[in-house]
Amino acid sequence: MLKFIIxxxxxxxxxxxxxxxxxxxxxxxxxxxxxxSEKDLPPEIQQKLEAKYHLDEPLHQQYFRYLGxxxxxxxxxxxxxxxxxxxxxxAQGFPISLTIGGLALVFAFFVGISIGTVAAVKQNSWVDxxxxxxxxxGVSIPNFVAxxxxxxxxxxxxDVFPAGGWGDGKxxxxxxxxxxxxxxxxxxxxxxxxxxxxxxxxxDYIRTAKAKGLSMTQIILKHALKPSLMPIISYLGPxxxxxxxxxxxxxxxxxxxxxxxxxxxxxxNRDYTLVMGVVIFIGVMVVLFNLIVDILYAWLDPKLRxxxx
Amino acid sequence: MMFGKKxxxxxxxxxxxxxxxxxxxMFYALQRLRKNKLAVxxxxxxxxxxxxVLILPFFSPYEIEFIDWEYMSIPPNSETQHxxxxxxxxxxxxxxxxxxxxxxxxxxxVATAVSLIxxxxxxxxxxxxxxxxDSVMMRIVDILYALPFMFLxxMLMVVFGRNIFLIFAAIGGYIWLDMARIVRGQTLTLKxxxxxxxxxxxxxxxxxxxxxxxIPNLLGIVVVYVTLTVPQVILVESFLSFLGLGVQxxxxxxxxxxxxxxxDMEIAPWSLIFPASFLAVTLFCFNFxxxxxxxxxDPRER
Numbered sequence: 001m002l003k004f005i006i007x008x009x010x011x012x013x014x015x016x017x018x019x020x021x022x023x024x025x026x027x028x029x030x031x032x033x034x035x036x037s038e039k040d041l042p043p044e045i046q047q048k049l050e051a052k053y054h055l056d057e058p059l060h061q062q063y064f065r066y067l068g069x070x071x072x073x074x075x076x077x078x079x080x081x082x083x084x085x086x087x088x089x090x091a092q093g094f095p096i097s098l099t100i101g102g103l104a105l106v107f108a109f110f111v112g113i114s115i116g117t118v119a120a121v122k123q124n125s126w127v128d129x130x131x132x133x134x135x136x137x138g139v140s141i142p143n144f145v146a147x148x149x150x151x152x153x154x155x156x157x158x159d160v161f162p163a164g165g166w167g168d169g170k171x172x173x174x175x176x177x178x179x180x181x182x183x184x185x186x187x188x189x190x191x192x193x194x195x196x197x198x199x200x201x202x203x204d205y206i207r208t209a210k211a212k213g214l215s216m217t218q219i220i221l222k223h224a225l226k227p228s229l230m231p232i233i234s235y236l237g238p239x240x241x242x243x244x245x246x247x248x249x250x251x252x253x254x255x256x257x258x259x260x261x262x263x264x265x266x267x268x269n270r271d272y273t274l275v276m277g278v279v280i281f282i283g284v285m286v287v288l289f290n291l292i293v294d295i296l297y298a299w300l301d302p303k304l305r306x307x308x309x
Numbered sequence: 310m311m312f313g314k315k316x317x318x319x320x321x322x323x324x325x326x327x328x329x330x331x332x333x334x335m336f337y338a339l340q341r342l343r344k345n346k347l348a349v350x351x352x353x354x355x356x357x358x359x360x361x362v363l364i365l366p367f368f369s370p371y372e373i374e375f376i377d378w379e380y381m382s383i384p385p386n387s388e389t390q391h392x393x394x395x396x397x398x399x400x401x402x403x404x405x406x407x408x409x410x411x412x413x414x415x416x417x418x419v420a421t422a423v424s425l426i427x428x429x430x431x432x433x434x435x436x437x438x439x440x441x442x443d444s445v446m447m448r449i450v451d452i453l454y455a456l457p458f459m460f461l462x463x464m465l466m467v468v469f470g471r472n473i474f475l476i477f478a479a480i481g482g483y484i485w486l487d488m489a490r491i492v493r494g495q496t497l498t499l500k501x502x503x504x505x506x507x508x509x510x511x512x513x514x515x516x517x518x519x520x521x522x523x524i525p526n527l528l529g530i531v532v533v534y535v536t537l538t539v540p541q542v543i544l545v546e547s548f549l550s551f552l553g554l555g556v557q558x559x560x561x562x563x564x565x566x567x568x569x570x571x572x573d574m575e576i577a578p579w580s581l582i583f584p585a586s587f588l589a590v591t592l593f594c595f596n597f598x599x600x601x602x603x604x605x606x607d608p609r610e611r
Binding site for chain 2: 011014015018019022023026029136137139140141142144145147148149151152156241244245252253263264267268270272275278279282283287290
């Protein structure tokens with residue numbers, strides 16, 4: 001198991017390295033430097049500024065300096081928010097994004113597998129058709145369409161939940177963003193779960209369980225659930241990446257001060273260091289999460305564990 | 310009982326024509342697809358949608374940039390010929406929704422074509438050569454796959470400015486990864502078939518084998534993924550446009566329109582609802598067709 005984990009970590013390093021390299025050079029070829037403001041700076045000041053941010057060094061030296069800084073968790077200063085470093089901005093936004101994203105993922109996971117299981121058990125009945133066509137609708141409606149519609153319905157027409165803001169993470173402020181973010185993933189997980197549950201329910205050992213006289217609930221909970229979760233587990237990686245991306249939109253719509261909002265503001269204001277920092281930070285998070293999912297998968301599926309050794 | 314059933318089957322077998330005509334996998338798949346009512350309906354709706362965005366703008370009395378000072382944010386009505394109403398600036402939403410559809414569909418198709426060309430070639434080469442070539446090529450795919458692509462695309466937009474061709478290239482340049490994986494898998498099973506062996510035996514060159522014998526036999530699976538890729542691309546483009554990082558004025562797309570609509574939805578819900586439903590219906594249709602095709606091609610369903 002340890003060998004497997006080490007191998008996976010080794011596999012993640014090139015990804016991160018490429019990400020950092022691409023990001024670094026992209027920003028370097030970007031037209032317009034950070035100190036190109038409306039008025040021309042006197043050359044001495046320009047020089048001093050460049051020296052301060054090490055922009056006068058040769059490119060490869062800058063690159064290794066940046067790499068070294070990132071490993072120490074230092075993403076440099078933000079060009080837009082002059083009083084903050086990028087690391088501080090990330091530290092401010094990340095817990096908020098993590099709350100919304102994490103809740104959305106957990107919510108999508110549990111609701112999705114419940115819907116998928118019910119649809120599989122009632123295969124080809126009206127319940128199945130109803131659930132699966134709603135799931136298809138869910139997959140097809142982008143979150144930036146769902147979110148304004150949810151606001152229109154629940155915040156403006158019925159006034160049940162606030163239309164936006166963070167409210168220090170109070171429950172009523174969380175409901176709409178989390179739901180809007182998870183909708184697509186509930187639908188997708190439900191579809192996956194239905195397919196895999198149908199396959200499992202058709203296998204011989206389930207027939208044996210039925211012959212033993214176990215009730216359907218017992219069969220599902222004790223025998224069918226764990227094996228049919230496998231495709232869902234492997235989907236969790238892409239889902240988490242999708243939710244991270246989705247939260248950019250959700251944070252914009254609901255005015256939540258998370259990582260995604262800083263990212264969009266940074267992108268619109270051409271705050272290069274902020275954009276870079278957020279991209280790398282999110283890259284690391286996604287890679288880490290994928291690692292966890294891989295380990296979880298290997299733990300659930302002994303076959304895979306043996307093969308890799 | 311058992312014997313009775315068998316002789317019945319044998320009797321039925323005799324009524325079949327002796328020579329089994331070679332029918333392609335695709336033929337059977339289309340036959341099964343035709344029975345899938347949802348997929349057929351989706352196909353019809355999609356064709357209508359494409360025709361609508363191509364033809365209907367010619368019947369609209371308003372240009373997309375025309376500002377109707379007398380009617381700003383008016384609800385849909387036929388008297389003023391603003392069939393979908395106007396937005397906060399007094400621009401006709403009927404014309405804008407249809408023009409936006411042109412851009413959205415165009416992005417979907419062009420970026421999918423880019424991904425198709427790269428992905429199929431790449432996957433077929435990796436699968437055909439196998440061994441070290443394959444493992445290096447697929448390792449590259451794995452690495453690229455793990456990158457937070459959406460964020461990289463946004464960064465590209467920030468660095469190089471917002472350009473529609475860049476959107477095509479950036480999206481197409483990422484979406485091919487799925488295609489490459491699927492094509493590689495299929496090629497691995499194909500390359501040991503007899504017809505490839507005989508092509509090698511008669512001295513066909515490797516590029517000829519890949520492009521003339523392997524790739525045409527992959528078409529079935531590729532078609533499925535194309536129908537599933539187009540909505541994905543449309544979604545990515547609308548996502549970018551929604552954030553204000555995609556298509557720029559005077560052009561518009563469904564994503565950009567949804568963004569504008571979401572800002573005025575309290576006073577003018579129609580400016581959100583029309584582009585949003587066009588977008589959702591299109592994605593819905595593509596997903597249903599792709600799903601239907603996948604089921605139809607699945608050998609287990611035969």
